[in-house]
Amino acid sequence: MENEGVVLSREGFAALLRALREDGYRLVGPTVRDGAIVYDTIGGIADLPEGWTEVQERGRYRLERRTDRALFGFAVGPESFKRSFFAPTVSLWRARRKDGSFVVLDRAAEMPRVALIGARACDLHAIAIQDRVLLEGPAVDPSYAARRRGAFVVALNCGTAGGTCFCVSMGTGPKAASGFDLALTELFDGEDHRFLVQVASPEGAAILARVPHGEAQKTDLEAAERVVQNTASQMGRSLDTTGIKELLYRNLDHPRWDDVADRCLACANCTLVCPTCFCSTVEDVTDLDGEHAERVQRWDSCFTLDHSYVHGGSVRPSTKSRYRQWLTHKLASWIDQFGTSGCVGCGRCVTWCPVGIDITEEVAAIRSTEKG
Amino acid sequence: MTARTDPWSPTPTRILRVRRETRDTFTVELEGQNRAFEPGQFNMLYLFGIGEVPVSISGDPGNPDVLVHTIRAVGTTTLAMKRQAKRGSALGVRGPFGSAWPVRAAEGDDLLIMAGGLGLAPLRPVMYHALRHRQRFGRVTLLYGARSPEDLLFRSEHGRWARKDCVVEVTVDRAGPNWVGRVGVVPALVDVTPLDPARTTAMLCGPEVMMRFSVRTLEARGLAHERIFVSMERSMKCAVGFCGHCQFGPTFVCKDGPVLRLDRIARLFGKREI
Numbered sequence: 001m002e003n004e005g006v007v008l009s010r011e012g013f014a015a016l017l018r019a020l021r022e023d024g025y026r027l028v029g030p031t032v033r034d035g036a037i038v039y040d041t042i043g044g045i046a047d048l049p050e051g052w053t054e055v056q057e058r059g060r061y062r063l064e065r066r067t068d069r070a071l072f073g074f075a076v077g078p079e080s081f082k083r084s085f086f087a088p089t090v091s092l093w094r095a096r097r098k099d100g101s102f103v104v105l106d107r108a109a110e111m112p113r114v115a116l117i118g119a120r121a122c123d124l125h126a127i128a129i130q131d132r133v134l135l136e137g138p139a140v141d142p143s144y145a146a147r148r149r150g151a152f153v154v155a156l157n158c159g160t161a162g163g164t165c166f167c168v169s170m171g172t173g174p175k176a177a178s179g180f181d182l183a184l185t186e187l188f189d190g191e192d193h194r195f196l197v198q199v200a201s202p203e204g205a206a207i208l209a210r211v212p213h214g215e216a217q218k219t220d221l222e223a224a225e226r227v228v229q230n231t232a233s234q235m236g237r238s239l240d241t242t243g244i245k246e247l248l249y250r251n252l253d254h255p256r257w258d259d260v261a262d263r264c265l266a267c268a269n270c271t272l273v274c275p276t277c278f279c280s281t282v283e284d285v286t287d288l289d290g291e292h293a294e295r296v297q298r299w300d301s302c303f304t305l306d307h308s309y310v311h312g313g314s315v316r317p318s319t320k321s322r323y324r325q326w327l328t329h330k331l332a333s334w335i336d337q338f339g340t341s342g343c344v345g346c347g348r349c350v351t352w353c354p355v356g357i358d359i360t361e362e363v364a365a366i367r368s369t370e371k372g
Numbered sequence: 373m374t375a376r377t378d379p380w381s382p383t384p385t386r387i388l389r390v391r392r393e394t395r396d397t398f399t400v401e402l403e404g405q406n407r408a409f410e411p412g413q414f415n416m417l418y419l420f421g422i423g424e425v426p427v428s429i430s431g432d433p434g435n436p437d438v439l440v441h442t443i444r445a446v447g448t449t450t451l452a453m454k455r456q457a458k459r460g461s462a463l464g465v466r467g468p469f470g471s472a473w474p475v476r477a478a479e480g481d482d483l484l485i486m487a488g489g490l491g492l493a494p495l496r497p498v499m500y501h502a503l504r505h506r507q508r509f510g511r512v513t514l515l516y517g518a519r520s521p522e523d524l525l526f527r528s529e530h531g532r533w534a535r536k537d538c539v540v541e542v543t544v545d546r547a548g549p550n551w552v553g554r555v556g557v558v559p560a561l562v563d564v565t566p567l568d569p570a571r572t573t574a575m576l577c578g579p580e581v582m583m584r585f586s587v588r589t590l591e592a593r594g595l596a597h598e599r600i601f602v603s604m605e606r607s608m609k610c611a612v613g614f615c616g617h618c619q620f621g622p623t624f625v626c627k628d629g630p631v632l633r634l635d636r637i638a639r640l641f642g643k644r645e646i
């Protein structure tokens with residue numbers, strides 16, 4: 001295995017993507033669509049958002065041109081890699097009536113392997129968090145496992161912080177620490193555009209060996225270090241996490257929940273864009289003759305009334321209780337459940353909230369006005 | 373991925389018998405298929421093409437030949453089950469899931485079993501267990517309430533339980549002139565029950581208001597939260613901790629519960645809209 005010290009030219013990076021495709025991977029990476037940078041299937045570097053960046057603020061997102069030809073010169077778009085493994089809609093099983101009973105039909109579980117291109121540190125933490133929920137608990141989710149298995153990860157150390165990012169506060173970025181095969185830092189030296197590559201797995205080393213690359217110089221390593229340091233210093237937001245679990249547990253009756261409930265539309269956007277949110281619901285359907293049945297799983301959100309519905313009504317009928325559930329789950333009860341925060345500081349919920357509710361500001365407000 | 377390792381996949385299971393309990397409640401006996409369970413656990417029951425719902429196991433843990441569920445028809449799935457479940461047809465079963473009543477830890481103790489309405493269903497396995505191993509326990513008391521005499525579950529068994537050295541106190545919210553028993557709420561029955569706080573384990577299941585008031589009366593009698601167990605009900609779609617619906621603070625009711633020791637949830641118990 002090679003250590004930290006390989007450099008890829010732009011052409012070398014293009015060759016790396018080609019090599020991954022040759023090995024049968026479906027490449028999933030950033031691309032521009034409908035005015036945003038989203039993650040989708042890509043063919044190669046031509047599909048990447050070259051020369052684009054974005055301006056993010058609470059409730060605002062706008063693409064802008066960069067002055068350089070950076071391929072990863074933006075922060076994070078509305079979508080994380082969540083949908084690659086935890087799909088928005090999954091057919092869990094199908095069944096057929098038989099002799100007054102039924103038989104469950106086996107479903108094909110083989111999925112094409114995916115290679116994530118340009119996964120940020122926050123998103124890698126989010127994947128590790130979803131692994132804990134769907135792979136590492138008492139039960140394993142077969143559909144998640146089938147998609148997740150054998151995935152190849154090309155991480156990208158962020159060169160730009162978004163206006164709503166706060167990964168430094170959450171201890172999750174901007175430099176990728178684990179969960180990847182290769183980690184790239186995009187470097188510019190005048191017109192010279194290249195990537196410093198950190199190799200973290202035998203699979204990563206093997207594929208890198210097949211594409212033209214060079215030895216990294218000390219100056220490359222230093223330049224890459226400056227890139228992440230610079231990004232870390234640009235965080236658009238911060239969140240004081242000191243004793244945050246206890247803070248929120250103590251303040252379930254804080255008046256701030258009424259205040260935020262007046263603004264929140266319960267639209268569920270925040271949960272859909274969040275890379276760690278894992279709630280789902282199921283729907284049982286039959287075909288017209290009633291002989292075949294199917295169960296379909298879909299993303300769900302704790303902002304819907306149905307989410308907590310039991311016979312007689314919802315456990316959380318008010319928007320206040322649903323916002324409180326969401327925020328206290330993310331930042332407090334998640335720690336008790338899974339040993340980490342449920343928030344990786346990606347800022348998506350802040351950017352994509354139509355009314356600009358900011359999780360960092362809500363916590364700060366509770367902290368600063370706590371009674372006693 | 374085979375059906376057996378897939379936690380989402382239901383096992384088709386034949387119905388041996390369906391018994392009417394009350395006007396809206398019925399009991400389904402399914403082939404046991406040697407599924408062992410602990411008192412307090414539940415299964416996910418699937419009616420072909422209609423839906424799947426969590427239902428406690430209400431049968432005898434000592435008899436693995438039948439899997440017994442007592443169901444109240446209240447909505448889409450349970451009403452259709454009431455119409456369609458017949459001997460010879462089948463339901464899908466996933467489970468058993470969840471935590472159990474502490475029947476082993478409570479050996480040597482007095483058992484105080486408090487049930488409201490359908491809450492008796494998940495507690496009936498405790499009655500069966502305690503009466504089978506009667507000498508392992510001190511006093512065994514069942515305090516049970518329902519809306520009306522017609523809503524009382526398992527009435528024919530109450531006498532049998534009482535004859536096996538168990539105190540059975542029954543109350544109803546309201547009754548016609550033919551009812552000679554008690555009228556009132558379950559928590560009030562605690563007042564007419566001897567209770568030694570040093571050696572009593574209380575097990576509660578019923579509507580949350582009933583459990584809340586019962587806890588208050590038990591606290592007033594000096595029973596520590598460590599000795600009180602409640603069974604919670606929340607929406608659940610998966611029963612294995614994936615779907616997120618059943619969260620009660622940090623607790624996943626499906627896998628950490630449904631039976632929970634009160635001191636572990638006391639911070640949130642009785643709080644609204646958690």
Ligand SMILES: Cc1cc2nc3c(=O)[nH]c(=O)nc-3n(C[C@H](O)[C@H](O)[C@H](O)COP(=O)(O)OP(=O)(O)OC[C@H]3O[C@@H](n4cnc5c(N)ncnc54)[C@H](O)[C@@H]3O)c2cc1C
Pocket residue numbers: 309310311312414423424425426427428429442443444445446447448449450451490493494604605606607608609630
């Ligand atoms: C651990 C546990 C044990 C239970 N044990 C029993 C039992 O022994 N006997 C019994 O009759 N009922 C029991 N219930 C309640 C039973 O699951 C609901 O009555 C049932 O889900 C209602 O579904 P429905 O489609 O008929 O009603 P609808 O009102 O049409 O429900 C629509 C959906 O809401 C959800 N839902 C509605 N009510 C409940 C509820 N009370 N709890 C959880 N989800 C609900 C379900 O997902 C259901 O599919 C238990 C619930 C839980 C959580």
Ligand code: SF4
Pocket residue numbers: 270273274275276330342343344345346347348349350359
């Ligand atoms: S809560 Fe908001 S900032 Fe945190 S991980 Fe989810 S979307 Fe990102």
Ligand code: SF4
Pocket residue numbers: 263264265266267268269270271303352353354355356357
């Ligand atoms: S916080 Fe914002 S994004 Fe989330 S549900 Fe409320 S209005 Fe929608």
